[in-house]
Amino acid sequence: MASSTFDPPAAKAAGKAAPAAPLAPSEHVSARTWIAIAAGMLGAFMAVLDIQITNSSLKDILGSLSATQEEGSWIATAYLVAEIVVIPMTGLFTRVFGTRNYMIGTTALFLLFSTLCGFAWNLESMIIFRMMQGFTGGALIPMAFTLVMTQLPPSKRATGMAIFGLTATLAPSMGPTLGGYLSELYGWPSIFYLNWVPGLLLIGGIAYGLDKEKFQPSLLSGADWSGIFFMAVGLGSLTIFLEEGNSKDWFDSSFIITFAALAIFGLLGWVVNSALKKQPFVNLALYGQRNFAAATALSMAMGMGLYGSSFLLPLYLGQIPGYSPMQIGEVIMWSGLPQLFIMPFVAKLSSKVDNRILCTFGLLLFGGSCLMNAYMDATTGYDQLLLSQIVRALGQPFVMLTLSNFAMNGIQPRDMPSASSLINMTRNLGGSIGIALLATALTSREHFHSQRIGESVTSFAAATQERLSALTQSFIGQGFDSTTASNMALKAIDGIVRRESFVMAYNDGFFLVAMVLFACIGVLWFSDKVKAPSGGGGGGH
Known part of the structure; x- marks a missing residue:
């Protein structure tokens, strides 16, 4: 059975067939190719999850690793740093090892490190295994995107992008749900062993669906190692700066100042290196294309919205109504599940309607759902949050799918891996920026509201x-006795003041996310009119 497999060394030859819509006989996609695409999507879902x-x-x-809350933040930071560093490197690794070998190899290592996370004996071992898990799993996100762009003819890409969009929006909402259920039923190590199911399916699907390619180790010696060094220092330091900044009081900490300086050094070095090199490992010049620049800004804001909303809500539900992880999962699930039914409809629409209109509609719904959460009180729970979660689920697919169409419109086949890496990298970076902003906003707004309420709630009132x-x-x-009762009453009043100030701070956080999403509508209209290719038409202006 013939497969439309992508051979990186022959990228130009393969690419010439990809965007040229009139070559309709190749519009048929074999079942074998669809299996490879589905396997790639499982990988992206698993990595984001x-x-x-x-x-x-x-x-x-x-509790089981005897670590404090502050130390525990490194469990997530280590994964994020490694993931964001490896995403831009996937284009190079794909050329060296071949798509098939690289995806099978990196997935096998991801499963090994996932298992070791479950066996971690102290915090240090957990952080190292999480970092290796991120480094091997991060590659799976842009690889899924690249598979869609290289394996499918233009008319089928909207369908492929719809599935990819689902992995990006479903996984953040399903993560806390699955984690909560598994931890409660089988203990926390089970959240890492879970990866074996999609992981083995992925390896089988890629092994069957993609053709074998030549291993080209000679490309490693000529690779842009200086660019990779600057990128790793810049992005890694920036992620640490963002993830750890709030807990360490930002620029009051010499640790944070050091990483801020390293981030500036690395990112500037990467830009200068990319401008001077004839063949940089990632083509940063893509940011000079108007459509791609607008899509990148949107991708970053979408990351802030996706990860920001799935950071705020579980925190609120755990702290104010005191929900268990399983109950939190049941609320958040509703921002994910309806997307399964919406995405195919959006994919069809994207080839008929100007994608700027669809994306605007999605941003209005997503931002609107955050505004609905900006008016919570201490009694808000499952019933009151259900509608906002469903509105969020309706809006996200409209943004995720059209965003991919903007990003890839007019991109040359040889730049597909670079474009895929950059767009996915900025979404993850947006998530880190969003969470850092919101964590800082929560702290400062809680202090602010606490003082304001305290002005009214005095012993003289x-x-x-x-x-x-x-x-x-x-x-x-x-x-x-009366003294104890009096002290308990004071404590109770203090507790109410603190609770109310926290609720108001969460409301402010959701309001902030909503404003970012609404502001993106303006950015969006700087891009050209784009429709997803259908039948045989190329997405165009």
Whole structure:
């Protein structure tokens, strides 16, 4: 059975067939190719899922590794740093090892390190295994994207991108859900062993669906190692700066200042190196294309929205109504599940309607769902959050799918791996920026609201005196002496003030995410009119 497999050394030859829509006889895609695409999507889903999956189980993991909450943040940071560093390198590794070999090899290593995470005996071992897990799993995200662009003819790419969009939006919402269920039922190591199911399916699908390619180790010696060095220092330091900044009080910490300086050094070095090199390992000049630049800005904002909303809501549900990981999962699930039914519909629409209109509609829904969450109170729970979660699920596919179409419109076949790496890298970076911003905003806004409420709730205010008196009487009625009851009443009032100020801070956080998403609508209209190719038409202006 013939497969439309991508051979990196012959990228130009393969590429000439890809964008040329009139070559309709090759529009048929074999079942074998679809199996390879599906396997690639499983990989992307698994890699994105693992960013979030430890969040709901962190308390259990930290307990068994004897680590503090602050130390525990490195479990997520280590994975993110390694993932963001490897994403831009996938183009080079694909050329050296071949798509098939690289995907099978990196997945096998990902499964090995996932298993070792489950066996981690202390915090240090967990951080090292998580870093190796991120380095091997991160490659799977842009590889899935590249498979769609290189294996499918233009008319089928909207379908491929719809599936890829699902992996990017479903996984962040399913991570805490799955993590919560598995931890509660089988203990936290099970969240890492879970990867064996999609991992083995991925290896089988890629081994069957893609042709063998030549191994070209000679490309390693001529690779742009200086560019890779600058990129790794810049992106790695930037991620550490963003992830650890809030817990270490930002620029009050010499640790954070060091990583900020390293990030600037690395990123500037990467840009200069890329401008001077004839063949940089990633083509940063793509940022000079208007459509790609707009898509990148959108991708970053989408990362902020996706990871930001799935950071705020579990935190709120755990802290204010006191939900268990499993209950949190049941709420968040609703921002994921409806997407399965929406995505095919959006894929069809994207070839008929100007994608800027579809993306605007998606951003309005996604931003609107965050605004709905900006008016919560201490009694808000599952029932009140259900509608906003469904609105979010309706909006996300419209943004994710059209974003891919903007990014890839007019990209030359030889630049596909670079474009795929950069767009996925910026989404992950947007997630880190979003979480850092929101964590800082939560802390500062909670202090602000606490002070403002404290101005009204004083011992001189009649309403406060009445409430204190009622609470004191209530505690005396429960058998406490008057001094203890009085202290307990004060503590109770203080608890209410803190709770309310936290709720208001969460509301501010959701409002911030909504404003970022609405602002993106303006950026979006700087790009050209794009439609997904259908039948045999190329996506164009």
